[in-house]
Amino acid sequence: MQSETAVSQGARSVVESLRARFGAAVLEETWQAPDQVTLTVALDALPEVVAAAYYDCGGWLATVVGNDERGLHGHFALYYVLSMEQGQAPYPWLTIRALVPGHRPQFPSVTPRVPAAVWYERELRDLFGLEPVGLPDTRRLVLPDDWPEDLHPLRKDAMDYRYRPEPVGEAENYPFVGPEGEGIGEVPLGPLHIAQEEPGHFRLYVDGEEIVDADYRLFYSHRGIEKLAENRMDYDQVTFLAERICGICGYTHSVAYAHAVERAAGIEAPPRAEAIRTILLEVERLHSHLLNVGVAAHLVGFDTGFMHLFRVREKAMQMAEILTGGRKTYGMNLIGGVRRDILKDQKDAVLRLLRELETEVTELVEILVDTPNFYARTRGVGRLDPQIARDYSPVGPNLRGSGYPRDTRMGHPYGAYNRVPWQVISETGCDVLARTLVRCREIHESIGIIRACLEEMPPGPILAEGFSFKPYAVGLGWTEAPRGENVHWVMLGPDRKVYRWRPRASTYNNWPPLRYMFRGNTVADAPLIVASIDPCYSCTERVTVVDVRKRRVQVVPYKELQRYCREQKHSPLRD
Amino acid sequence: MLRLLRKVVQTGQVTLPYPFAPVEVAPDFRGKPVYDFSRCLGCGACARACPPQAITVEWSAQRGVVTWSIHYGRCIFCGRCEEVCPTGAIGLSQDFELAATRAEDLVVRAELQMARCPGCGEPFAPARELEYVRASLEAARGAASPVLAARLQLCPRCRRREAAARSGPAGRRQGGGSR
Numbered sequence: 001m002q003s004e005t006a007v008s009q010g011a012r013s014v015v016e017s018l019r020a021r022f023g024a025a026v027l028e029e030t031w032q033a034p035d036q037v038t039l040t041v042a043l044d045a046l047p048e049v050v051a052a053a054y055y056d057c058g059g060w061l062a063t064v065v066g067n068d069e070r071g072l073h074g075h076f077a078l079y080y081v082l083s084m085e086q087g088q089a090p091y092p093w094l095t096i097r098a099l100v101p102g103h104r105p106q107f108p109s110v111t112p113r114v115p116a117a118v119w120y121e122r123e124l125r126d127l128f129g130l131e132p133v134g135l136p137d138t139r140r141l142v143l144p145d146d147w148p149e150d151l152h153p154l155r156k157d158a159m160d161y162r163y164r165p166e167p168v169g170e171a172e173n174y175p176f177v178g179p180e181g182e183g184i185g186e187v188p189l190g191p192l193h194i195a196q197e198e199p200g201h202f203r204l205y206v207d208g209e210e211i212v213d214a215d216y217r218l219f220y221s222h223r224g225i226e227k228l229a230e231n232r233m234d235y236d237q238v239t240f241l242a243e244r245i246c247g248i249c250g251y252t253h254s255v256a257y258a259h260a261v262e263r264a265a266g267i268e269a270p271p272r273a274e275a276i277r278t279i280l281l282e283v284e285r286l287h288s289h290l291l292n293v294g295v296a297a298h299l300v301g302f303d304t305g306f307m308h309l310f311r312v313r314e315k316a317m318q319m320a321e322i323l324t325g326g327r328k329t330y331g332m333n334l335i336g337g338v339r340r341d342i343l344k345d346q347k348d349a350v351l352r353l354l355r356e357l358e359t360e361v362t363e364l365v366e367i368l369v370d371t372p373n374f375y376a377r378t379r380g381v382g383r384l385d386p387q388i389a390r391d392y393s394p395v396g397p398n399l400r401g402s403g404y405p406r407d408t409r410m411g412h413p414y415g416a417y418n419r420v421p422w423q424v425i426s427e428t429g430c431d432v433l434a435r436t437l438v439r440c441r442e443i444h445e446s447i448g449i450i451r452a453c454l455e456e457m458p459p460g461p462i463l464a465e466g467f468s469f470k471p472y473a474v475g476l477g478w479t480e481a482p483r484g485e486n487v488h489w490v491m492l493g494p495d496r497k498v499y500r501w502r503p504r505a506s507t508y509n510n511w512p513p514l515r516y517m518f519r520g521n522t523v524a525d526a527p528l529i530v531a532s533i534d535p536c537y538s539c540t541e542r543v544t545v546v547d548v549r550k551r552r553v554q555v556v557p558y559k560e561l562q563r564y565c566r567e568q569k570h571s572p573l574r575d
Numbered sequence: 576m577l578r579l580l581r582k583v584v585q586t587g588q589v590t591l592p593y594p595f596a597p598v599e600v601a602p603d604f605r606g607k608p609v610y611d612f613s614r615c616l617g618c619g620a621c622a623r624a625c626p627p628q629a630i631t632v633e634w635s636a637q638r639g640v641v642t643w644s645i646h647y648g649r650c651i652f653c654g655r656c657e658e659v660c661p662t663g664a665i666g667l668s669q670d671f672e673l674a675a676t677r678a679e680d681l682v683v684r685a686e687l688q689m690a691r692c693p694g695c696g697e698p699f700a701p702a703r704e705l706e707y708v709r710a711s712l713e714a715a716r717g718a719a720s721p722v723l724a725a726r727l728q729l730c731p732r733c734r735r736r737e738a739a740a741r742s743g744p745a746g747r748r749q750g751g752g753s754r
Contacts (some may be wrong), residue, residue, distance in 0.1 A: 232628075233626065236624075236626075236655075240626040240655075241626060308583075311589055318601075321601040322603075324606075325601065325654075326652065330655065331653040339658070363582065369580075
């Protein structure tokens with residue numbers, strides 16, 4: 001294939017330029033696929049090599065994986081996975097691997113050079129006890145504040161997956177970081193967020209009504225599914241567990257996981273299975289985008305539009321029910337393909353629903369953007385600066401609203417995305433408006449993709465069978481979820497298990513830059529900004545306000561903040 | 576604004592009176608798995624495949640029974656049990672109304688007798704599974720000789736002993752001498 005040659009040439013030229021600069025520091029070069037290369041580098045050179053790949057060779061940080069490989073060769077391994085986006089898509093993947101000796105669990109932090117690595121390195125410290133030397137942020141990320149000091153759950157010898165340690169303390173002691181000084185107030189938002197009922201604790205630093213900075217504490221619902229998958233489940237069972245990472249875009253995780261295992265084991269799912277997966281991924285995007293646009297309408301006070309968008313969204317739920325038997329969790333994947341075929345009746349029913357949905361969405365989106373309030377509330381709000389975006393590798397409509405036409409479906413085609421016509425949508429406004437418009441336009445691309453796939457389904461089987469698994473082979477899987485790129489990294493293990501599975505959800509890359517998007521906006525816009533990254537969680541239950549100037553703490557109920565966001569009258573912060 | 580009003584009027588009411596009127600689901604809807612005791616072999620294929628471990632199979636050699644159970648509170652309605660069941664003893668239905676006031680009401684349990692080995696008297700496999708294997712072999716290869724049929728009823732350990740005894744001293748030497 002021509003594109004395959006081009007993509008491996010791209011990878012080769014990146015490898016050559018890194019070798020030319022770092023020569024002896026590059027210890028090993030291995031190829032997992034024509035578009036995937038892994039360079040093992042000396043631990044000391046890790047930050048320089050990652051920074052060079054990131055900023056000088058068009059790299060975007062896809063994921064960072066820690067792995068306890070002491071049982072295999074006495075070391076922990078670090079994998080920094082980058083998507084190398086220079087020239088024309090499709091792009092190659094570059095993994096920079098470094099080994100950390102088991103007796104000296106430290107590594108030089110990459111974050112001072114590449115800010116995008118900050119969460120990943122905090123996570124490595126929590127879950128593996130690997131100390132990122134030079135990482136400015138010494139707080140926990142994943143583990144709760146009352147977790148024992150020296151217990152790192154993902155070390156193979158740390159604990160049984162069912163073990164739940166006693167809390168070591170009662171106090172909530174997470175130190176939020178923000179500016180201090182005359183006139184700066186604090187607004188804690190949370191522990192539940194404003195649009196979807198999931199926990200996250202925000203601290204907004206305000207000067208009067210204006211947000212000057214923000215910090216947040218998440219991972220309240222970290223359940224240790226990686227540990228569970230490694231210990232208790234077999235390959236096929238994890239596809240169902242992966243689907244439960246997200247209640248909105250779970251199927252994207254299931255597909256990314258299945259692709260990762262399939263690539264590691266050298267299995268190719270039949271073309272018909274990939275077409276079915278693609279259709280379902282887009283059905284999922286339809287309902288997710290309609291949900292988010294609906295929530296945006298709700299937050300700007302346009303509730304009739306919200307109700308109607310949700311009414312139309314029901315058609316996408318029906319499509320899923322017809323095709324998979326479930327409205328939300330599709331349960332369609334096994335390693336090697338899918339479990340249900342699409343029959344003629346189902347295809348016709350879905351095409352009919354698709355036509356109805358298309359007409360209605362076009363009409364509703366026109367009505368929404370014609371609402372006078374809509375532009376006023378969204379334009380210029382929650383600006384994601386292109387340079388901040390470049391530094392933090394955010395993904396999805398969040399990034400595409402800031403002028404980067406980056407979409408994994410195009411950058412690293414999978415499924416049937418390179419067999420049907422569609423285009424990457426991007427906007428240049430960098431604000432809430434741009435992100436919402438990207439989603440509105442993407443709904444139409446999804447409709448086109450589903451229609452094209454349904455009308456030209458490749459014939460043949462839907463499940464590859466009779467393959468063998470290769471213990472300790474490594475594979476990468478990715479999907480463009482409605483909220484951005486998901487990346488799953490898998491190392492196969494013995495006994496039909498995964499040795500290590502590292503799912504990275506899209507929102508993981510979108511949280512760190514959110515802080516910059518808050519700055520300069522008003523408190524009333526905060527719910528709108530958070531909802532505009534379409535986070536995999538929402539609905540702030542209540543809001544506490546700390547005004548440093550007045551030395552005062554105030555709790556604002558969630559409904560009050562939401563009311564303020566919608567009406568913009570009678571600030572709850574006033575006396 | 577006028578367009579919106581027109582839209583509202585055109586659409587009319589879309590909400591359903593559920594739960595006062597039933598809701599129809601798609602023909603292939605994945606609902607509550609229904610268990611058919613009369614077909615179950617107790618082989619445990621469903622329990623092995625079940626991702627959330629909603630289905631479990633426990634052996635009690637002491638009582639000589641296999642306990643099969645499903646906990647609907649854990650079920651994710653994926654239908655893997657239906658896919659792997661050799662006899663169609665479990666299959667998804669269209670029923671999604673599973674609410675119960677007591678947690679125990681979400682559990683279905685069944686006990687199956689185990690066959691006892693005529694050699695040592697120990698229970699070693701569900702009787703129905705053993706019968707299923709015998710019938711499958713018969714369907715594929717015709718009726719077994721009395722010797723083979725008798726051997727099928729033995730537990731794995733007694734079968735090894737019997738095979739070793741049959742092959743005589745030479746066989747025992749080649750076998751590596753586990754005892």
